[in-house]
Structure formats: C-alpha cells, structure tokens
Amino acid sequence: MGKLYLIQLEGRIYSCKYCRSHLANCDELVSKHFHCRHGKAYLFNTVVNVSVGPHEDRRMTTGLHTVADIYCNCCQQIVGWKYELAHELEQKYKEGKFILERAKVVDIDSNGTGTEFYLESQTVSSDTEDV
Incomplete structure (x- = not known):
C-alpha cells in the first residue's frame, strides 16, 4: 500500500473526532439542520481526507x-x-454533497494554537435525515 498523504486545511475546520484528521472547512458548510442516528449532522459542499464506500439506497x-x-482516510x-x-x-440539491455526523467530528481552529471551538447549532424539524 502507498504512503498516505492527508490534506491540511486552514482556518476554522471540522476534523475527525478519533484522529484529528482535517475533514472540512467551515466555509463549505451548507446547513446544520440535519439529523442522523447519532444526533445532529451537518451538510457540506466538499470534504477532504475521506474515502467513499459502496452506494446503497x-x-x-x-x-x-x-x-x-x-x-x-487516517483512522x-x-x-x-x-x-x-x-x-x-425537491431533494436534488443534496446530490454530490456530504453529511458529517456531529458526534464524529470536532471543531478546530487550525490557525495558531489549533484549539478546539464549538459552534452552537439550532436544529429544525425539517430536513431531518436517517431517523
């Protein structure tokens, strides 16, 4: 297997809760109004350092x-x-976009200290997913 190269993002980002690998820039956040089995979920235009599994309905x-x-990709x-x-x-706007489960990511400021920050989100009953 080849060497793993991870993309490092700048600014306020979401990273993997388990290994802190960078996953998405806050600028790519589309909506915080989603749910999954584990609670809140966020919709992003793009993410990095991930592999996509098989398709399923x-x-x-x-x-x-x-x-x-x-x-x-890291853990x-x-x-x-x-x-x-x-x-x-009416759901076509989601195509090609990504959901990150809130319970599986942390918010990081990659500029300077790399300290964690937390964004408060309000959930809305519409657009709940995978409940």
Missing part, C-alpha cells in the same frame, strides 16, 4: 436517497455519508 425522512458512507471510522442521488425532485 436508504429511506430517510425526506424520501429515498442513494448514499455512500464516507470513511476517514477508517465512518464519519458520515455522501448523497449520490436524490429520488425526490
């Missing part, structure tokens, strides 16, 4: 979606999923 509260679990923990296909027209 999942029935969620907003309808049927084809998704793929995403795994941290191999599942950290969320990728929306491959939304079967409902």
Whole structure:
C-alpha cells in the first residue's frame, strides 16, 4: 500500500473526532439542520481526507436517497455519508454533497494554537435525515 498523504486545511475546520484528521472547512458548510442516528449532522459542499464506500439506497425522512458512507482516510471510522442521488425532485440539491455526523467530528481552529471551538447549532424539524 502507498504512503498516505492527508490534506491540511486552514482556518476554522471540522476534523475527525478519533484522529484529528482535517475533514472540512467551515466555509463549505451548507446547513446544520440535519439529523442522523447519532444526533445532529451537518451538510457540506466538499470534504477532504475521506474515502467513499459502496452506494446503497436508504429511506430517510425526506424520501429515498442513494448514499455512500464516507470513511476517514487516517483512522477508517465512518464519519458520515455522501448523497449520490436524490429520488425526490425537491431533494436534488443534496446530490454530490456530504453529511458529517456531529458526534464524529470536532471543531478546530487550525490557525495558531489549533484549539478546539464549538459552534452552537439550532436544529429544525425539517430536513431531518436517517431517523
């Protein structure tokens, strides 16, 4: 197996709770109004340092979606999923985007000290997923 090269992000980021590998920049955050089996979940335009698993159809509260679990490249923990296909027209905006499960990530300021910070989020009953 080849050497693992991880992308290092700048600024305020979300990183893997287990190994602190950088996963997403806060600027890529689309919505905090999602849920998963473990609680809150955040929708991102792009993520880094993840591998995408096999596609599968999942029935969620907003309808049927084809998704793929995403795994941290460093520790191999599942950290969320990728929306491959939304079967409902009004859910098409999710296609190609990523969910990071809040319980599996930490908020980091990568500039300077690398200290953790926490963003308070409000949950909304709409757009709850995978409940």
